[in-house]
Amino acid sequence: MSSATLFTDDPRNVPDSPALLQRLSGIQPVKLLVIGFAIVVLLALIAYPLALLIGYSLIDAQGNLTFDTFEKAFNRRGMWAATVNSTVLVGLVTAGACALGIPLAWIVARTDAPGKILVTLAAGISFVIPSFISVVSWIFLAAPNSGYLNKLAVEYLGFTQAPFNIMSFGGLVFIEIIGVYPLVFFAVSAALHNVDASNEQAARVLGAGRLRTTLTITLPLVRPAILSAIILVMLDALSSFGAPAAIGTMANFSVITTKIYDLLKFPPQFNYAAAVAMPIMVFTAVSLLIQKYAVRAENFRTLTGKATSAQITILGRWRWLAAGFGIVVVFATAVLPVGALLLLSVLSSFGTDVSLSNLVTKHYALIFDADFVARGSIINSLLLALATATVCAGLGLVLGWVVERVKFFGREAITFLVMIAYGFPSIAYAVGILMGYVNLFYGTLTLILIAYAGKLLPIAFVLVRNGIQQLSTDLEEAARISGAGWLRSVRDVTFPLVRGAVGIAWVLVFSLSLRELSMSAILSQADTQVMPTVVIQFIEDGAIELAAALSVVIVTVSLSILGLIRFFSRKKTAVVS
Amino acid sequence: MNFYSPAAHILPAVDAQPARLELRDLRKKLGDTAAVNGIDLRVAPGESVVLLGPSGCGKTTTLRMVAGFLQPEGGEIHLDGKLASSASFALPPEKRHLGMVFQTYAVWPHKTVADNVGYGLVVAGKKRAEIEREVAAVLDLVQLGDLAKRYPSELSGGQQQRVALARALATKPTLLLLDEPLSNLDASLRQEMRFELRALQKRIGITTLYVTHDQDEALVLADRVVVMNKGRIEQVGTPEQVYRTPASRFVGNFVGTANLLEGAIVTVDRAAGRVSVALDAGDIATARASAGWLATATPGQRATLLLRPEDIRFDRPEKPDQQTGLDVQFVSAAFLGSRYELQLTAKDTPLRVQSRTPGTFTDGRARLWFRPDSAWVVA
Structure with missing residues (x-):
């Protein structure tokens, strides 16, 4: 039946103001419900814990606004030393990551040096391996006396004492650098690829030499990318917890994040923990603002073109030096650590000679033993990863849609909240979650799920939102005009078209959940251990072989799940823009 | 179907x-x-x-x-x-x-x-x-x-x-x-x-x-x-x-190309729905106008005539709406296949004319005539 026949009533029967029934037909309850629910969850996940965190650090037991808490917290023993350590760590790691990442990016993007694919691959591997797992590898390689590189150096290279000591502040700096330099490398090489060749050609035509062109044209054009990467590296180094916890315990030093962790041990002192977390929060907020207003504004302007072969610098005999640099980095950041991890996981005990007779599988057997803590942690980790990925992908879809499609004052607030969670140091965020939900969910996986979901939501949000952004609004409007309600238009049109982005978001969140340590360390209890916390436990107990075996499990599952991205990236149908 | x-x-x-x-x-x-x-x-x-x-x-x-x-x-x-x-x-x-x-x-x-x-x-x-x-x-x-x-x-x-x-x-x-x-x-x-x-x-x-x-x-x-x-x-x-x-x-400008010629009203003929206007560019021309505008039109008042490029010609019609024809100066011409597109000026007013012929100019000047009933007052 054509509904046109419904409309042939005598016009005199039509009231000027809409009747109640007609008014009701204008309401879209499902849409309001779904969006409202998603926003409530967002507030509960992010706004509530952050508000608590700020509140606790600024308000004393009597409920008065005070800065006393800061004073007392920072006057505690060792706190200033930890703050200085954190500052020095950030400085050195940032400098090191740039020193490694920028030249490598230039070599890979702009020269004819051999082995470029290996360098990119190594950076990818280095990026995927979390720093607390690097610690396991490097203990094997460079522990003060028993490290195998040290043994080699003493026995064959004539060193009188062990040259390397990973269990030191220097060792921590090294491990952090190889963990974060890929950020700089990928950002800068992408930017170099994107600089339009004509920008440089124009300078050459006007008489500038190659070096002058690089310094006055190319570098300024990729400066926004470098600055963005530096900000990310600084935030990463400041909020890092895994490696500082593992190495700091052994080498007896602290940084801010490990101090926060200590403050939450029994009896937990929430207000001090919150106060100590505050400088990290402020630094993060400032960095994100700089990123948003200074860096990004420049970024959009410059990166538009396509790279051409004309931009490749012929290195001549220098290319072998460049290749050598690349090979050293590939070995130090990927081959050695991964090899060490695999070897250690099957070595009968750390310190024995590496020979066929000493290779065993007993560590893996123990890891999967039903009565041992590790197996439970594997199951917990997988369950959490599954739940987190699903929650984040779903929330990301709804919130991404809201922000891209609904014009209302709150959309900026949603973006802001989500991005705050992104930049927010995990350890501080976990403190907020603990304060907000410990009474409800003490000792449950739900507590950890809340933390994971809040912290990883930004990744899903950004990916899905970008997907929706690329979809013309017309596609959904066409469904509405065809008679589909909101939910149906999302189900039939939006979701199938952003399925790839949602899938990638799911996979990434899953993989990142598996390796999450800082929040897990604070939130997990005896029954809710996850793989990373058990790895740290093994390291602290000296069961380094077990740590290696479990690390191999984490890396293997992460990498295989990430392999699914290829599946989701495959485009079945072209998108009409 | x-x-x-x-x-x-x-x-x-x-x-x-x-x-x-x-x-x-x-x-x-x-x-x-x-x-x-x-x-x-x-x-x-x-x-x-x-x-x-x-x-x-x-x-x-x-x-x-x-x-x-x-x-x-x-x-x-x-x-x-x-x-x-x-x-x-x-x-x-x-x-x-x-x-x-x-x-x-x-x-x-x-x-x-x-x-x-x-x-x-x-x-x-x-x-x-x-x-x-x-x-x-x-x-x-x-x-x-x-x-x-x-x-x-x-x-x-x-x-x-x-x-x-x-x-x-x-x-x-x-x-x-x-x-x-x-x-x-x-x-x-x-x-x-x-x-x-x-x-x-x-x-x-x-x-x-x-x-x-x-x-x-x-x-x-x-x-x-x-x-x-x-x-x-x-x-x-x-x-x-x-x-x-x-x-x-x-509307005149947006729907099609418009030549706008300004002038002062000489006579108003409400019964016929017309006015005659002494154009600033020279010549006196009769044009149609809307009833609403005519109701308030008085001699001496300013008026703007709209003429489409295809309504301006080199040949004098039998009963022209003009007295002398519009005296124009040649500026440039282009051949567009089905027609010539001419850019002209009448005193200082630019004119665009579409014509089947390139027209004949003496010392770069010519007299142009409007197609009868085509001029329209746009206020």
């Missing part, structure tokens, strides 16, 4: 029917500017109305309010006599029973042509056999019958355009909205599609609201053209009316 018969039988005597679409004092702000600033319009059943105007004139905003994607801040939209939108009420788009063709086509890339076209029928809960039959019928209507199983990425722009049209027609809407549907096609295809759309619209008798900034498209497709500017309607009329008797300088 009886595809559209259901729509045909709901066309009884027009007087008994409410307008298919009625806009009453419609208003909408986008940002700080009034995108739509008080629009009144009635579209009768079966009529094809084209909203024409430059970008930013509010035509697309108006269309999107009719579709239900935007809510007006003032005024009302009535569909078949029922309130669909006001400042306090908005019927969701899916309940308006409209068809719409988008500028980007918005053909869903993950569905086949048949699934795209049948979607509205599936949503309406029709039976499978019925859907297949109707999809086949509407695909035939747009001559895409053999492409039903293809995906949009395998189709050309013109074919995607037809899919979008078929999808909009499949649910037999009471009103078809088209938002610059031809602007993404290349020039020759665009010309062809204009006539095809017009023929289709007349054949199935569907009420149509069409948005474009292309005046040629508007003239081909419209029963009535609504010329919009800065959120307001400048003129509503048949294509001939808006072209020959534009209500304002804006």
Whole structure:
């Protein structure tokens, strides 16, 4: 039946103001419900814990606004030393990551040096391996006396004492650098690829030499990318917890994040923990603002073109030096650590000679033993990863849609909240979650799920939102005009078209959940251990072989799940823009 | 082709029917500017109305309010006599029973042509056999019958355009909205599609609201053209009316090329609907004018005459509207195949003339004559 026949009533029967029934037909309850629910969850996940965190650090037991808490917290023993350590760590790691990442990016993007694919691959591997797992590898390689590189150096290279000591502040700096330099490398090489060749050609035509062109044209054009990467590296180094916890315990030093962790041990002192977390929060907020207003504004302007072969610098005999640099980095950041991890996981005990007779599988057997803590942690980790990925992908879809499609004052607030969670140091965020939900969910996986979901939501949000952004609004409007309600238009049109982005978001969140340590360390209890916390436990107990075996499990599952991205990236149908 | 018969039988005597679409004092702000600033319009059943105007004139905003994607801040939209939108009420788009063709086509890339076209029928809960039959019928209507199983990425722009049209027609809407549907096609295809759309619209008798900034498209497709500017309607009329008797300088300039000649009124002949004007460029010419303007016109008052380039000639007509002919100076000429395009000046007023002949100039000067009854006063 054509509904046109419904409309042939005598016009005199039509009231000027809409009747109640007609008014009701204008309401879209499902849409309001779904969006409202998603926003409530967002507030509960992010706004509530952050508000608590700020509140606790600024308000004393009597409920008065005070800065006393800061004073007392920072006057505690060792706190200033930890703050200085954190500052020095950030400085050195940032400098090191740039020193490694920028030249490598230039070599890979702009020269004819051999082995470029290996360098990119190594950076990818280095990026995927979390720093607390690097610690396991490097203990094997460079522990003060028993490290195998040290043994080699003493026995064959004539060193009188062990040259390397990973269990030191220097060792921590090294491990952090190889963990974060890929950020700089990928950002800068992408930017170099994107600089339009004509920008440089124009300078050459006007008489500038190659070096002058690089310094006055190319570098300024990729400066926004470098600055963005530096900000990310600084935030990463400041909020890092895994490696500082593992190495700091052994080498007896602290940084801010490990101090926060200590403050939450029994009896937990929430207000001090919150106060100590505050400088990290402020630094993060400032960095994100700089990123948003200074860096990004420049970024959009410059990166538009396509790279051409004309931009490749012929290195001549220098290319072998460049290749050598690349090979050293590939070995130090990927081959050695991964090899060490695999070897250690099957070595009968750390310190024995590496020979066929000493290779065993007993560590893996123990890891999967039903009565041992590790197996439970594997199951917990997988369950959490599954739940987190699903929650984040779903929330990301709804919130991404809201922000891209609904014009209302709150959309900026949603973006802001989500991005705050992104930049927010995990350890501080976990403190907020603990304060907000410990009474409800003490000792449950739900507590950890809340933390994971809040912290990883930004990744899903950004990916899905970008997907929706690329979809013309017309596609959904066409469904509405065809008679589909909101939910149906999302189900039939939006979701199938952003399925790839949602899938990638799911996979990434899953993989990142598996390796999450800082929040897990604070939130997990005896029954809710996850793989990373058990790895740290093994390291602290000296069961380094077990740590290696479990690390191999984490890396293997992460990498295989990430392999699914290829599946989701495959485009079945072209998108009409 | 009886595809559209259901729509045909709901066309009884027009007087008994409410307008298919009625806009009453419609208003909408986008940002700080009034995108739509008080629009009144009635579209009768079966009529094809084209909203024409430059970008930013509010035509697309108006269309999107009719579709239900935007809510007006003032005024009302009535569909078949029922309130669909006001400042306090908005019927969701899916309940308006409209068809719409988008500028980007918005053909869903993950569905086949048949699934795209049948979607509205599936949503309406029709039976499978019925859907297949109707999809086949509407695909035939747009001559895409053999492409039903293809995906949009395998189709050309013109074919995607037809899919979008078929999808909009499949649910037999009471009103078809088209938002610059031809602007993404290349020039020759665009010309062809204009006539095809017009023929289709007349054949199935569907009420149509069409948005474009292309005046040629508007003239081909419209029963009535609504010329919009800065959120307001400048003129509503048949294509001939808006072209020959534009209500304002804006309309004159926007619909076609306008030569504007200023002068002072010499005599007013209200009975004949004419005035004679002493042009600043020389010569005295008679021109038609609207009754409203004539009512207040007095000798000595200023007036502007509009003349289309094709209405200015080298040959003196038998009964000219001018006394001496317009004395012009040659500036430049271009040969455009079917005609010559001449740039001239009359005193300091620039003139554009289209002529079958290059004309004869003596010392770069010539006398030009207006086609009788073609000069029009635009106030």
